[in-house]
Amino acid sequence: MRGKTSAFTGKSGAGELAIIERIRGRASGGEGRGVSLGIGDDCALLRLKAGEEAAVTTDLSIEGRHFRLESHPAEAIGHRTLARGLSDIAAMGARPVAAFLSLGLPGKLTRARVGKTAWVDRFLEGFLALAERHRTPLAGGDLAESAIAVADIVVMGAVPRGEAMLRSGARPGDLIYVTGMLGGSSAGLRKLVSPEGKRKGKQNEAEVAAHLWPEPRIAQGLWLRGHGAATAAIDISDGLSTDLEHLCTESGVSAEIDAEGLPVAPGATLQDALHGGEDYELLFTARRQTKIPGRIAGVPVSRIGRIGRLAGGETSVNLWDSSGRRPLDRGGWEHFEKPGERG
Numbered sequence: 001m002r003g004k005t006s007a008f009t010g011k012s013g014a015g016e017l018a019i020i021e022r023i024r025g026r027a028s029g030g031e032g033r034g035v036s037l038g039i040g041d042d043c044a045l046l047r048l049k050a051g052e053e054a055a056v057t058t059d060l061s062i063e064g065r066h067f068r069l070e071s072h073p074a075e076a077i078g079h080r081t082l083a084r085g086l087s088d089i090a091a092m093g094a095r096p097v098a099a100f101l102s103l104g105l106p107g108k109l110t111r112a113r114v115g116k117t118a119w120v121d122r123f124l125e126g127f128l129a130l131a132e133r134h135r136t137p138l139a140g141g142d143l144a145e146s147a148i149a150v151a152d153i154v155v156m157g158a159v160p161r162g163e164a165m166l167r168s169g170a171r172p173g174d175l176i177y178v179t180g181m182l183g184g185s186s187a188g189l190r191k192l193v194s195p196e197g198k199r200k201g202k203q204n205e206a207e208v209a210a211h212l213w214p215e216p217r218i219a220q221g222l223w224l225r226g227h228g229a230a231t232a233a234i235d236i237s238d239g240l241s242t243d244l245e246h247l248c249t250e251s252g253v254s255a256e257i258d259a260e261g262l263p264v265a266p267g268a269t270l271q272d273a274l275h276g277g278e279d280y281e282l283l284f285t286a287r288r289q290t291k292i293p294g295r296i297a298g299v300p301v302s303r304i305g306r307i308g309r310l311a312g313g314e315t316s317v318n319l320w321d322s323s324g325r326r327p328l329d330r331g332g333w334e335h336f337e338k339p340g341e342r343g
């Protein structure tokens with residue numbers, strides 16, 4: 001990590017420089033893959049294969065808005081920071097090349113108490129475990145002291161030129177699919193921040209795994225792109241209702257969703273599945289005649305609806321259930337916007 005070392009002053013300076021050295025030690029090994037030169041110089045040098053173009057995404061995670069120090073383990077915050085970036089790479093059908101991480105942290109999170117591991121090291125533990133699983137070297141970043149914890153992730157991926165999956169390719173008659181299960185993250189978060197969830201502490205973690213440890217669908221995105229199977233794709237970060245509307249708007253189409261077909265996660269409600277965010281599943285469309293398998297790289301795929309024409313020149317997203325058809329209004333993710341609530 002290229003530390004802006006001038007930012008580290010006073011007694012904590014040495015500690016923060018040590019952190020950068022520890023990160024550098026742990027993050028090495030990217031060279032030889034897509035990273036020609038990693039942490040240590042003014043820039044990282046990345047290498048694309050002939051005929052590829054770069055896919056670059058950035059996401060900001062802020063304490064109190066995207067995570068809470070009192071309810072989220074540091075390792076899970078690290079994991080989720082990278083998962084958000086990798087999920088965007090997956091949605092384009094790209095392969096990850098390298099990640100860049102900038103952290104703003106209060107001093108208490110960078111200092112270890114006696115017999116304890118510093119918060120920042122636990123954060124990196126979670127971050128680097130996911131990075132290794134998806135062969136995404138940490139090739140640079142920055143670290144500075146900040147009043148609240150902030151983690152900014154940049155992930156660079158690569159995709160054959162002209163072949164990235166876009167939001168804009170859906171056409172009337174296409175079918176709509178989603179990977180995995182929906183609503184598990186918001187249901188898990190509800191449990192995590194409930195008084196009961198807090199009491200149960202670590203025991204509770206299995207129940208809230210969908211929230212704490214979302215798995216970016218890199219393999220599924222690569223499969224869809226490699227087989228030319230999807231006409232459009234987006235990852236579900238803000239909730240199905242919001243992200244489907246984004247896809248429809250970019251494609252100039254409408255959508256009809258069947259409530260019966262939605263893969264509602266265990267413990268989640270239909271509302272969680274429709275509007276809960278941070279599931280990081282892939283939402284994609286395909287031509288009616290394209291054969292989409294029931295599982296891609298081990299993850300189930302569900303058909304949830306179909307694409308239609310604009311209604312009166314406008315995008316509309318509708319939900320069909322036993323009582324008929326009604327507009328599916330956006331009720332997306334607001335993280336912790338309202339203190340004390342899921343938001």
Ligand SMILES: [Mg+2]
Binds near residue numbers: 088091234235
């Ligand atoms: Mg996205």
